Amino acid sequence: MSMFRTMLGAAAIAASLTLSAFAAPVDTEHLDRRLNKLVQRGNMVGLAVAVIEDGEITFAQGYGKTHRGGTAVSTDTVFRWASLSKGVASTMTVKLVSDGKLSLSDTLSKFATSIRLPKMAERKGTVDNLLSHMVGIVPNAYDLRLEGGADPIAIRRSLAKLKAMCPVGECHTYQNVAFDAVSEIVQDVEGKPFTEAVEEYLFQPLQMFSASYGRDALQGSFSWARPHRKRRADILPVLKSVKVPYYKVPAAGGANGSILDLAKFAKAQMGLNPEVLDQGVLDELHTPRVYTRREQSGMSRRYGGQVRDARYALGWRVYKYGKAGHRVVGHRGAVEGYRSLILFDPERDTGVVALWNSNAREPVGVQFEVMDMVYGLPAQDWMKIDQPKE
Numbered sequence: 001m002s003m004f005r006t007m008l009g010a011a012a013i014a015a016s017l018t019l020s021a022f023a024a025p026v027d028t029e030h031l032d033r034r035l036n037k038l039v040q041r042g043n044m045v046g047l048a049v050a051v052i053e054d055g056e057i058t059f060a061q062g063y064g065k066t067h068r069g070g071t072a073v074s075t076d077t078v079f080r081w082a083s084l085s086k087g088v089a090s091t092m093t094v095k096l097v098s099d100g101k102l103s104l105s106d107t108l109s110k111f112a113t114s115i116r117l118p119k120m121a122e123r124k125g126t127v128d129n130l131l132s133h134m135v136g137i138v139p140n141a142y143d144l145r146l147e148g149g150a151d152p153i154a155i156r157r158s159l160a161k162l163k164a165m166c167p168v169g170e171c172h173t174y175q176n177v178a179f180d181a182v183s184e185i186v187q188d189v190e191g192k193p194f195t196e197a198v199e200e201y202l203f204q205p206l207q208m209f210s211a212s213y214g215r216d217a218l219q220g221s222f223s224w225a226r227p228h229r230k231r232r233a234d235i236l237p238v239l240k241s242v243k244v245p246y247y248k249v250p251a252a253g254g255a256n257g258s259i260l261d262l263a264k265f266a267k268a269q270m271g272l273n274p275e276v277l278d279q280g281v282l283d284e285l286h287t288p289r290v291y292t293r294r295e296q297s298g299m300s301r302r303y304g305g306q307v308r309d310a311r312y313a314l315g316w317r318v319y320k321y322g323k324a325g326h327r328v329v330g331h332r333g334a335v336e337g338y339r340s341l342i343l344f345d346p347e348r349d350t351g352v353v354a355l356w357n358s359n360a361r362e363p364v365g366v367q368f369e370v371m372d373m374v375y376g377l378p379a380q381d382w383m384k385i386d387q388p389k390e
Contacts, residue, residue, distance in 0.1 A: 024374055024376040025053065025373075026051050026053055026058065026059065026370055026374060027373055028051065028058060028059040031049075031051070031059065031366075031370065031373075032061060034366075034369065034383065034385060035047065035049055035061065035063055035366070036063060037385050038063075038362060038366075038383050038385050039063040041360070041362065041385075042230075042235070042236060043230045043237060043358060043359075043360040043362070044064060044356070044358055044360050044362075044363075045064055045065060045067065045068060045225075045228045045237050045356070045357050045358045046062070046063065046064035046065050046066055046067075046073040046077070046356060046357045046358075047062070047063040047064055047073065047356040047357075048060075048061070048063070048073055048074075048075060048077060048258070048259035048354065048355045048356070049061060049063075049259065049352065049353070049354045049366060050075070050259045050260065050262065050263040050352070050353050050354075051352050051370055052263055052266055052267055052270070052344065052349065052350060052352070052353075053349075054348070054349055054350060055267065055270065055272050055349040057260070057263050057267070060075045060260055060263060062074045062075055062077055062259070066224065066225045066226060066357070067225070067226035067228070067239055068228075068236070068237075068239065070226070071223065073223075073225060075258060075259055075260050076210060076222070076223055076258050076260065077221075077223040077224060077225055077258060078210050078212075078218060078223065078224040078225070078256050078257060079224075079225045079257070079338055079340065079355035079356070080227075080242075080253075080255075080256055080336075080340070081253075081255040081256060081257055081262065081333055081340050081355070082246070082253050082333025082334050082335035082338055082339070082340050083176075083252065083331060083332065083333035083334070083335070083340075084255065084262070084331055084332075084340050084341075084342055085250065085251060085252060085253050085254055085255040085333070086179060086251065086252060086315040086331065087265075087269070087285075087315040087331050088198060088202065088251075088255050088265070088315075089131075089179075089182050089183065089186075089194075089198075089250075089251035089252070089315060090131045090182070090285055090314040090316065091202060091268075091269075091277065091281070091315070092186055092197060092198050092201060092202060093131060093182055093185065093186060093314075094281050094284050094285050094314060095201055095202075095277065095281055096186065096190070096201075097127075097281075097284070098278065098281050101190075102127065102185070102189050103127070104126060104127045104128040104131075104284070104314075105126050105128065106126060106127050107123055107124060107125065108122040108123075108125050108126065108127070108130060108185075109122045109123045111184065111189070112184065112187075112188040113181045113184040113185060113188070114152075114153040114154075114156040114157050114181065114184060115130075115135075115156045115157075115159065115178060115184075116156065116157050116158075116159055116160035117135055117137065117159055117160055117164075117168065118136070118137065118159070118160055118161075118164040119164065120160070121136060121164070121167075121168040124168055124169075125169065127182070127185065128289070128314070129168055129169045130178070130179065130181060130185075131179075131182060131314040131315055132172065132289040132290060132313065132314055133173060133174050133175050133179065133312060134168065134169050134170070134171065134172055134173075134289065134290060135168055135175065135178055136164045136166050136167055136169070136170065136171065136173070137159055137162050137164065137165060137173060137175070137178065138162060138163075138165055138173060139174050139175070140174060140175065140176060141173075141175060141177060141178055142155045142158070142159070142177055143176055143177065145177075146176065146177055146245045146246070146248065146249065147243075147245045148245075149245065151248075152177050152180060152248050152249050155177045156177060156180075156181060159178060171290070172289075172291075172292050172312055175252070176246070176249055176252040177249055177252070179251060179252045180249035180250065180251045180252045182194075182251045183195075183249070186198075194250060194251060195213040195214070195254075198213070202265075202268075202276070203261075205273075205275075205276045206264050206265065206268050206273060206276055207264065208257060208261040208265060209261065210257050210258040210260070210261050211255065211256065211258075211261045211265075212255075212256045212257070213247070213250050213254045213255060213256065214247050214254065214256075215242050215247050217256055218256045219242065221256070224256075225355075225356075225357035226239055226240075226242070226337075227240045227241075227336055227337020227338055227358075228240060228337050228357055228358040228359075229336075229337050229358065229359050230358060230359060230360070237359075237360075240336065240337045242336075242337075243336045246335050253333070253335050259353060259354075259355055262340075262342065262353040262355065263353050265342075266342055266344055266351055266353050267349075269282065269285075269286075269316075269329065269342075269344065269346070270344060270346050270349045271346065271349075282346070285313060285314050285315070285316055286313050286314075286316055286329050286346065287313055287314075288311030288312065288313050289311070289312060289313060289314070290311060290312050291309070291311050292310045292311060292312050292317070293310075295310040295312075296308065296309070296310035299319075302364075303365075303368060303382065305323075306321065306322065306368055306382075307319040307320070307328070307368075308320050308325075309325075313329075315331070316329050316331055317329070317330055317331050317332075321345075321371060322372075322375055322377055324375070326345060326375060327345065327346070327347065328343055328344065328351075328371065329343070329344055329345075329346055330342050330343035330344065330351075330367070334359070337357060337358065337359065338355070338356070338357055339355070339358070339359065339360070339363065339364075340353075340354065340355050340356075341353065341354050341363075341364060341366075341367055343367040343370075343371065345371070345374065348374065350374050351370075351371075352366060352367050352370040352371070354366050354367070362383045362384050362385070363383065365381075365382030365383035365384065366382070366383055367382075368380070368382040369382050369383060
């Protein structure tokens, strides 16, 4: 063997050892067993999970049913993405910023939008403030009006009547109706509906073939998961109809898609599709703007110190994971019988995505069980599979 080949072989071994220390492999067989047990719990109906390791989808599987008595969930089954839609909208917006079509420092009043804020703060508030939920009004302002059937445009105009929680840009208050003003900004800049722009700039280039917006698109899918809700008095989750309100705010909660397309979107957020999303776009998206005390309090209460230093970027949450403080990026969503999550380590090109069609909380733990494997941490029952059923 030549010296060159000997050196090459040694380098390959060293690289392999370094990679193994950098990110431990996910035990997908163990994960599969855990998820099979999870979906058999009484508050579950259907579930889909995918894992990305070192930039490749190494695991994707559907569990349970699209509805009780229905067909099996597959990796092509379409779910609502709920608030993961915010990461899609912010990505669309920052891509336009990268193309020089607008600036994150542009004021909201520069665009043809319906948003009006207390003391005419839309003249001061910026696109950056909007995408980081720092417009200064009460959290989830007028969501109940939206759910009651009110027009989101009329709701956004009425936000000016609220009392400001803080000056615009100085505190984080999570929004849905207000956040959706970004769909109006994109339409103003592009001269086409927000949903068409996302299809052109993101869904098609990333080959997210099942991704869509709206109830008709969801229900027109070859396989789609029906929403379910379980209350304390219910023995099993109850089938619900697909409601329209949050489809009226597409940037905040209107996206649909399969687990495979959500995994593709996660890969793009890791920088694995630079021809679509370059590193400059991703750095802007994932740079924290504000500490989110309320989010941190909830995560600490349910999951101890597994994630800390919770911060909000542009449509994305950023945490430090475990005692070592690994930087992870993600988001979760919940809307009318659907839940969703995404969590990944952009340095390792590794993460997990999940979609399910009930209001069960247990699947939230899958992100921690997967990331614990990635970081070589002791296994914990984050999905509460080994605990008594509620």
